[in-house]
Amino acid sequence: MGWPKLFVAGVIMVLLALWELACRGLDLPVYILPPPSRIALVAVVKARLIGPHALATAMEIVAGILLALAVAIPLAIVMFAWPALERALAPFLVASQAVPVFAVAPLLVVWLGYGMASKILMAAVIIFFPITVSLLAGFKSCDRDLRLLFELMGGNFFQALRLLYWPWALPHFFAGLKVGVSVATIGAVIGEWVGAQQGLGYLMIQANARLQVDLVFAVILWLSVMGLGLWSLVGWIEGRVVAWR
Template sequence: MSGIRFLILASGLTAFWQLVVMITDVPPYILPGPLPVVRALILHWPTLQNHLMTTLAEILAGLVLGTVLGSCCALTMILLPLMRRWLLPILVVSQAIPVFALAPILVLWFGYGMASKVAMAVLIIFFPVTSSFYYGMRRTRPELLELARIMGGRPLSVLRWIVIPSALPALGSGLGVAAAVAPIGAVVGEWVGSSSGLGYYMLHANARMQIDIMFAALAVLSVVSLGLYFAVDTMVARLIFWEKKENEDESVA
């Protein structure tokens, strides 16, 4: 059913797009219609595919690395209260810095290769993963912790069997957000400086006034973002199977 809703929504947005182009009579070098974009997507698919592989590798590497670093940071703040007093303010203040403004610096430090784009994706992913996992662990049910204390549970055992499983739904939400925004970091890094990738290809097409190709690259990037989000959402739903069971029990009750 969700697939049918997605097709209906995509068809409605496409029809609205075509309607706007027809009513406003906007020049195609500003807003091309859906058909020229589809035509450009088909004609230039081999080139788009090559650039897509570069961007996808940057996104996946940034997603994995950002998830690992964010999870480790959240665990550190839970296990070491002294470190939490230092890390939590730094984590909050870091969000006041425009991440996009750091892209030229990252390119200067890491070069024009994949490393600077992965670093940009990690910076965007790090905060939602860290904050969701940390606050998820902080919201562990007190009665469970009290029961573990009464039964003589060791701190690491309590963390492993109670605190972390209780925080996995929150971490799953953070991962969904991270998967949706991960392409932003990679593409912004490619805009600043690169020789391949969808972001680079979009700039190249824009400079040549090939707006249909630019929109085709944007469409591919949108599909990648949606695919990553739904893949992570499906994976989390299968891993945290008890959450669905509890929700079903509550609805029945």
């Protein structure tokens, strides 16, 4: 472990220790602010309660990521192939992100119901934008001389896309995907807050209503671990796919 990682780990340990000492020293009630040791304990002890909800949220997030990819990749390609289309679609793309997801969530629940569909769509709406923008930027950043070389070699657009643009844009794509998966939990959890029968967002609302603040924090811990896990998984795949870097 290098010194930057040791430094970060040290800072986190110090902050957790201060939090723990503050809770115990000030004798704060658990329903106001539980100490980190209690949160960790609840996260483990209540794993059988949290686990199924986490699985539901994870499925929504993964499905949201897949849906976002299914939309973002073709969209980036067509916008790259037809710059006029990019100019036409750009305002709608920006508008889709300018509207707070909290505003859209109730509508999606009304339209798609309390099941997973509304949460998947919510996650996808949040994820697809960074992927589309990053991938498009990657395509556009392709070396001018390489583009010229492909033209001179007689390559058509689809050949250039497969052999040049796509591999060239992969690091940008993964950068966008990492941002996407980092915020994917937001879409799913907000959807569950608005209306759901399962999921970590649903469990948080239930625990909050019962003043089980330690359980709320434990769920947040699970969400953080899921987010970190997804982020690391994307990083691992990137390392495999973009091994030539």
